[in-house]
Amino acid sequence: xxxxxxxxxxxxxxxxxxxxxxxxxxxxxxxxxxxxxxxxxxxxxxxxxxxxxxxxxxxxxxxxxxxxxxxxxxxxxxxxxxxxxxxxxxxxxxxxxxxxxxxxxxxxxxxxxxxxxxxxxxxxxxxxxxxxxxxxxxxxxxxxxxxxxxxxxxxxxxxxxxxxxxxxxxxxxxxxxxxxxxxxxxxxxxxxxxxxxxxxxxxxxxxxxxxxxxxxxxxxxxxxxxxxxxxxxxxxxxxxxxxxxxxxxxxxxxxxxxxxxxxxxxxxxxxxxxxxxxxxxxxxxxxxxxxxxxxxxxxxxxxxxxxxxxxxxxxxxxxxxxxxxxxxxxxxxxxxxxxxxxxxxxxxxxxxxxxxxxxxxxxxxxxxxxxxxxxxxxxxxxxxxxxxxxxxxxxxxxxxxxxxxxxxxxxxxxxx
Amino acid sequence: xxxxxxxxxxxxxxxxxxxxxxxxxxxxxxxxxxxxxxxxxxxxxxxxxxxxxxxxxxxxxxxxxxxxxxxxxxxxxxxxxxxxxxxxxxxxxxxxxxxxxxxxxxxxxxxxxxxxxxxxxxxxxxxxxxxxxxxxxxxxxxxxxxxxxxxxxxxxxxxxxxxxxxxxxxxxxxxxxxxxxxxxxxxxxxxxxxxxxxx
Numbered sequence: 001x002x003x004x005x006x007x008x009x010x011x012x013x014x015x016x017x018x019x020x021x022x023x024x025x026x027x028x029x030x031x032x033x034x035x036x037x038x039x040x041x042x043x044x045x046x047x048x049x050x051x052x053x054x055x056x057x058x059x060x061x062x063x064x065x066x067x068x069x070x071x072x073x074x075x076x077x078x079x080x081x082x083x084x085x086x087x088x089x090x091x092x093x094x095x096x097x098x099x100x101x102x103x104x105x106x107x108x109x110x111x112x113x114x115x116x117x118x119x120x121x122x123x124x125x126x127x128x129x130x131x132x133x134x135x136x137x138x139x140x141x142x143x144x145x146x147x148x149x150x151x152x153x154x155x156x157x158x159x160x161x162x163x164x165x166x167x168x169x170x171x172x173x174x175x176x177x178x179x180x181x182x183x184x185x186x187x188x189x190x191x192x193x194x195x196x197x198x199x200x201x202x203x204x205x206x207x208x209x210x211x212x213x214x215x216x217x218x219x220x221x222x223x224x225x226x227x228x229x230x231x232x233x234x235x236x237x238x239x240x241x242x243x244x245x246x247x248x249x250x251x252x253x254x255x256x257x258x259x260x261x262x263x264x265x266x267x268x269x270x271x272x273x274x275x276x277x278x279x280x281x282x283x284x285x286x287x288x289x290x291x292x293x294x295x296x297x298x299x300x301x302x303x304x305x306x307x308x309x310x311x312x313x314x315x316x317x318x319x320x321x322x323x324x325x326x327x328x329x330x331x332x333x334x335x336x337x338x339x340x341x342x343x344x345x346x347x348x349x350x351x352x353x354x355x356x357x358x359x360x361x362x363x364x365x366x367x368x369x370x371x372x373x374x375x376x377x378x379x380x381x382x383x384x385x386x387x388x389x390x391x392x393x394x395x396x397x398x399x400x401x402x403x404x405x406x407x408x409x410x411x412x413x414x415x416x
Numbered sequence: 417x418x419x420x421x422x423x424x425x426x427x428x429x430x431x432x433x434x435x436x437x438x439x440x441x442x443x444x445x446x447x448x449x450x451x452x453x454x455x456x457x458x459x460x461x462x463x464x465x466x467x468x469x470x471x472x473x474x475x476x477x478x479x480x481x482x483x484x485x486x487x488x489x490x491x492x493x494x495x496x497x498x499x500x501x502x503x504x505x506x507x508x509x510x511x512x513x514x515x516x517x518x519x520x521x522x523x524x525x526x527x528x529x530x531x532x533x534x535x536x537x538x539x540x541x542x543x544x545x546x547x548x549x550x551x552x553x554x555x556x557x558x559x560x561x562x563x564x565x566x567x568x569x570x571x572x573x574x575x576x577x578x579x580x581x582x583x584x585x586x587x588x589x590x591x592x593x594x595x596x597x598x599x600x601x602x603x604x605x606x607x608x609x610x611x612x613x614x615x
Binding site: 073074075119121126127128129130131134137138180183184186195197201202203205209211212215216253254256258260261262263264265267268269271272273274275276277278279280281282283285314315316368369370371374378379381382 | 444445446447448449450451452453457458461462463464465466467494503531534535536537539540543544547548551552554594597598599600601602603604605606607608609610611614615
């Protein structure tokens with residue numbers, strides 16, 4: 001024991017010396033590569049860091065509440081919180097950085113999974129109640145899907161891609177197909193919708209057509225290899241691939257099979273006079289955004305860069321992404337650097353030599369259904385409206401978004 | 417040999433019949449996991465009120481009673497004394513002077529689309545007040561109180577007279593101003609364009 005203790009002291013002393021040397025090297029402006037870097041010993045709670053890993057203290061990427069309304073607000077409620085897309089790599093959003101939206105502001109519940117239940121009832125032959133453990137006994141699937149809030153609408157005042165597009169994220173989800181549970185319950189032939197309801201304070205509910213419910217919806221308990229996070233609906237949530245975020249009910253506690261749209265609080269909020277707009281509000285159209293170079297970043301000078309970003313569609317997988325570096329006069333194909341899954345983010349890249357001149361860069365995506373992301377001008381023309389600064393793309397805004405790169409390499413919102 | 421052949425054919429027939437059985441009723445339970453809720457459990461859990469109001473409980477209320485409850489139940493703390501001057505969504509169209517200092521989030525609720533003016537059915541209001549209000553005291557309102565609060569909001573938004581009694585029968589029949597102006601989304605089909613030929 002004595003010698004071990006002595007070894008430990010020696011180790012600590014040596015480590016301290018290394019740390020000091022590295023700090024001195026950093027202070028002197030010399031690269032520390034090749035020298036022993038500072039160790040995890042520096043961390044305040046080493047045991048906790050070993051039990052559940054943490055990111056490097058040098059990585060500062062974080063979620064930011066939307067500017068319009070703070071989270072938490074004066075009442076302690078959480079509203080809309082954006083994901084730092086400018087720092088993202090690949091297509092999986094770390095669960096800790098997944099954007100957050102709640103049903104018009106609510107408290108994030110702290111649910112004991114052992115006490116949580118899901119009831120399926122209404123127009124079914126056999127109403128059923130499941131515990132979370134029972135759901136986990138059933139055949140599961142694991143799929144990659146994006147989520148996006150209907151409020152993810154770029155404005156001229158937005159400075160960064162986190163502000164303009166940060167209410168979307170993409171995860172690997174694991175759970176039970178909703179169709180499996182509905183078949184167990186026996187859906188009656190006259191059923192037309194389901195009403196899905198959460199267990200949070202406001203018990204947010206939404207109506208979903210039975211055709212979608214019996215198709216590819218999932219009741220998920222897993223996110224990116226571990227349990228769902230409370231901000232994403234722990235212990236279970238509904239996943240409605242491609243449908244606007246609100247339909248993906250968190251803290252799912254009840255599904256009622258019904259004969260018509262039940263016009264819940266969330267449903268009425270989406271009411272518009274035109275069925276086409278209602279459809280474009282419900283399902284996310286093909287969309288894309290360049291995350292590098294993006295707002296408030298700076299290119300150090302002319303030379304080689306890769307333009308990269310994310311593309312997604314609520315209807316199908318993304319088939320292709322095109323890039324313009326001349327404000328939309330010409331378009332060239334980008335490469336995919338990840339698989340393109342249905343209703344998921346895909347990571348695109350476009351190798352590019354910047355000549356140092358001011359330019360506007362754009363991306364546009366096309367999905368496997370043949371839908372192409374419209375420019376604001378194309379959308380305005382379709383709706384017979386004027387494409388000015390006040391033009392608000394009807395439905396979920398999936399329009400092509402411009403970044404302007406100034407001669408000094410600084411990147412700015414092209415709508416401004 | 418003959419007997420063996422017969423058995424073998426019978427066996428094949430049996431396999432064929434068994435494999436067809438699930439097709440006869442594609443929705444017969446396969447896993448038999450989970451349990452059947454009791455009728456009481458379903459009644460207790462089911463707080464969904466559809467447009468035709470068939471789930472509405474017995475009870476009644478008027479705007480006069482609702483005005484009193486609006487203060488007593490602390491609705492004013494979040495919605496403001498006038499229903500349009502608090503941090504929570506506007507629920508009574510304003511006089512043009514009292515506006516919420518808080519920015520609207522999508523979907524934005526302001527003077528033009530308070531729930532009374534924008535919802536197609538009064539059941540939407542009954543359902544939401546019953547399930548989600550008051551903040552932090554959800555589930556404490558009695559049916560009479562919910563009817564009265566709906567009546568108050570409908571009256572203050574100019575939809576029903578102050579003395580109209582709302583109950584199981586009359587509430588679903590209230591003609592809401594937006595009743596004929598909201599469109600349901602087009603039929604959804606897997607993998608099909610959201611709107612043909614858009615943009």
